[in-house]
Amino acid sequence: MxxxxxxxxxxxxxxxxxxxxxxxxxxxLDLSAIVAMADDGGSTGILRDELGxxxxxxxxxxxxxxxxxxxxxxxxxxxxxxNGHFQGHSFGNILLSxxxxxxxxxxxxxxxxxxxxxxxxxxxxxxLDKVRLVAEFEDRKIIGEGKISESNLHGLKRIYLSPKxxxxxxxxxxxxxxxxxxxxxxxxxxxLIPNMLVFGIPQAVKKSKAIKIYVCNLMTRNGQTSxxxxxxxxxxxxxxxxxxxxxxxxxxxxxxxxLLKKYSLEGEKITAIDMGLDKKKxxxxxxxxxxxxxxxxxxxxxxxxxxxNPDKLAKIILELI
Amino acid sequence: MxxxxxxxxxxxxxxxxxxxxxxxxxxxLDLSAIVAMADDGGSTGILRDELGxxxxxxxxxxxxxxxxxxxxxxxxxxxxxxNGHFQGHSFGNILLSxxxxxxxxxxxxxxxxxxxxxxxxxxxxxxLDKVRLVAEFEDRKIIGEGKISESNLHGLKRIYLSPKxxxxxxxxxxxxxxxxxxxxxxxxxxxLIPNMLVFGIPQAVKKSKAIKIYVCNLMTRNGQTSxxxxxxxxxxxxxxxxxxxxxxxxxxxxxxxxLLKKYSLEGEKITAIDMGLDKKKxxxxxxxxxxxxxxxxxxxxxxxxxxxNPDKLAKIILELI
Numbered sequence: 001m002x003x004x005x006x007x008x009x010x011x012x013x014x015x016x017x018x019x020x021x022x023x024x025x026x027x028x029l030d031l032s033a034i035v036a037m038a039d040d041g042g043s044t045g046i047l048r049d050e051l052g053x054x055x056x057x058x059x060x061x062x063x064x065x066x067x068x069x070x071x072x073x074x075x076x077x078x079x080x081x082x083n084g085h086f087q088g089h090s091f092g093n094i095l096l097s098x099x100x101x102x103x104x105x106x107x108x109x110x111x112x113x114x115x116x117x118x119x120x121x122x123x124x125x126x127x128l129d130k131v132r133l134v135a136e137f138e139d140r141k142i143i144g145e146g147k148i149s150e151s152n153l154h155g156l157k158r159i160y161l162s163p164k165x166x167x168x169x170x171x172x173x174x175x176x177x178x179x180x181x182x183x184x185x186x187x188x189x190x191x192l193i194p195n196m197l198v199f200g201i202p203q204a205v206k207k208s209k210a211i212k213i214y215v216c217n218l219m220t221r222n223g224q225t226s227x228x229x230x231x232x233x234x235x236x237x238x239x240x241x242x243x244x245x246x247x248x249x250x251x252x253x254x255x256x257x258x259l260l261k262k263y264s265l266e267g268e269k270i271t272a273i274d275m276g277l278d279k280k281k282x283x284x285x286x287x288x289x290x291x292x293x294x295x296x297x298x299x300x301x302x303x304x305x306x307x308x309n310p311d312k313l314a315k316i317i318l319e320l321i
Numbered sequence: 322m323x324x325x326x327x328x329x330x331x332x333x334x335x336x337x338x339x340x341x342x343x344x345x346x347x348x349x350l351d352l353s354a355i356v357a358m359a360d361d362g363g364s365t366g367i368l369r370d371e372l373g374x375x376x377x378x379x380x381x382x383x384x385x386x387x388x389x390x391x392x393x394x395x396x397x398x399x400x401x402x403x404n405g406h407f408q409g410h411s412f413g414n415i416l417l418s419x420x421x422x423x424x425x426x427x428x429x430x431x432x433x434x435x436x437x438x439x440x441x442x443x444x445x446x447x448x449l450d451k452v453r454l455v456a457e458f459e460d461r462k463i464i465g466e467g468k469i470s471e472s473n474l475h476g477l478k479r480i481y482l483s484p485k486x487x488x489x490x491x492x493x494x495x496x497x498x499x500x501x502x503x504x505x506x507x508x509x510x511x512x513l514i515p516n517m518l519v520f521g522i523p524q525a526v527k528k529s530k531a532i533k534i535y536v537c538n539l540m541t542r543n544g545q546t547s548x549x550x551x552x553x554x555x556x557x558x559x560x561x562x563x564x565x566x567x568x569x570x571x572x573x574x575x576x577x578x579x580l581l582k583k584y585s586l587e588g589e590k591i592t593a594i595d596m597g598l599d600k601k602k603x604x605x606x607x608x609x610x611x612x613x614x615x616x617x618x619x620x621x622x623x624x625x626x627x628x629x630n631p632d633k634l635a636k637i638i639l640e641l642i
Contacts, residue, residue, distance in 0.1 A: 050405025084371025091419040098412040
């Protein structure tokens with residue numbers, strides 16, 4: 001008798017989600033990645049502005065994570081042009097944008113790219129609406145995920161998508177059918193929260209019978225998540241979701257001092273662990289990776305030097321579901 | 322008992338070669354397309370200049386002609402961006418250039434693209450050297466295939482590649498093993514002759530036991546092939562090859578008067594048929610297409626409105642081999 005594969009939904013976008021997917025894909029699971037669609041920085045931002053397409057960058061990373069194609073194909077997708085008109089653009093972004101133009105829809109573009117890259121699982125945009133992330137303060141607004149991710153958000157009153165985004169039906173369906181939902185790790189305001197600002201997504205999570213797991217960030221970010229402890233991170237996620245998490249996975253191991261010093265120069269500190277956490281809900285473990293990530297150098301931001309080990313993380317998630 | 326497939330080498334580049342391949346690929350043949358590598362106009366020229374890659378344009382057209390992928394995939398490869406930094410670039414050209422960067426060689430790039438597009442047969446660059454086409458006159462030179470194809474070549478003394486190009490080993494091998502070699506149709510000085518200027522290619526054709534077939538152009542080009550008759554076209558090809566052709570296929574049917582008038586405005590006339598041609602060598606037939614070509618609009622130059630019918634052409638070639 002064939003065991004029915006467990007349905008896991010991973011929610012986020014960016015390098016953190018790449019890491020979770022890379023770990024989980026080694027197991028016989030039915031994986032779906034729900035990806036935030038507010039990105040407007042770098043190559044993705046230029047493609048949005050010039051071609052009017054939806055943001056390809058985070059989708060590309062998830063496709064590569066789930067791809068069973070050969071190394072050359074994955075290298076091709078991550079390849080960034082170094083010169084000329086194409087400078088800074090990754091080939092995968094250009095592929096997704098061209099596919100969107102040819103098929104007339106980003107949804108079909110992602111499906112075709114999934115075929116080309118022979119992915120195990122599904123990559124699902126959280127919304128197919130064209131939106132910008134807006135951070136609202138008492139006296140001003142910052143518009144655009146790219147700008148917001150570089151800004152000090154002290155005094156943030158509200159963060160929202162403009163115009164209002166409706167959840168992608170496929171994303172809502174995947175959440176509804178999931179056995180487990182894994183949120184994070186990832187840039188808090190630019191990769192995680194934008195998913196939860198899409199109308200229909202937090203509602204579906206709340207309604208879903210899935211086990212809800214949050215993977216807490218290893219580090220805090222100056223001016224964004226300054227001084228967030230594990231508990232604060234989790235509570236903020238619960239607030240945006242509108243429901244309780246079942247598990248919060250957090251790191252207990254202090255990273256290499258040389259790396260920590262590099263981070264501290266930019267005011268980024270290790271996420272502190274609160275006293276007296278409920279051990280049934282808060283699952284602590286050594287989650288630190290000792291290897292550099294297997295993604296292209298250009299995508300490897302400084303802050304990803306201290307990062308989750310995909311295999312350790314996957315193992316703990318598997319024990320919870 | 323399985324019949325051994327006949328080995329056919331098609332030599333050229335551009336729309337004419339696309340047409341021959343489209344017709345021949347419906348038959349159980351072992352097809353190889355040898356493609357001129359002097360192109361430096363348009364999207365291809367920009368990619369050469371900015372990225373230092375080999376010219377992808379003609380290779381792309383042959384790959385699409387031989388592809389067994391679905392229509393969406395072929396549309397993707399031919400898709401040209403309409404806006405922004407990417408304006409005018411076809412996606413297939415970007416794919417080949419990115420693959421050349423990732424693999425480190427154009428040869429491997431073409432092989433990988435052949436896999437992706439599931440092509441029947443092989444597409445082989447005539448040379449892997451980076452060359453420019455040079456047209457030499459008494460008192461001046463025109464450098465670059467793009468410029469040469471737009472120029473009046475009256476008084477042309479010599480046409481050559483600079484620096485000297487060595488034949489791609491795979492191309493020379495394919496010619497040596499061929500049962501038949503089909504040259505043309507195609508732009509005379511920018512698609513056909515550049516193949517024959519590569520050291521090793523005409524020598525291999527001369528040495529090969531293959532049946533040598535030339536498909537004569539339907540129309541002459543003002544300032545380039547003005548007043549060329551069928552016999553003149555064939556003799557010029559024989560001069561560049563350094564050997565005799567076995568067959569010359571030419572068109573006997575007068576095209577639509579409206580189209581002819583359009584062409585005549587640019588000094589382009591129907592190729593005249595000489596009196597008393599040897600009927601064993603010169604094979605005349607109605608070769609005109611009544612349908613528009615199935616390639617993207619952007620690639621459809623005005624002069625391809627009067628064009629060969631792929632099926633009629635393939636049928637005659639098959640009768641000769």
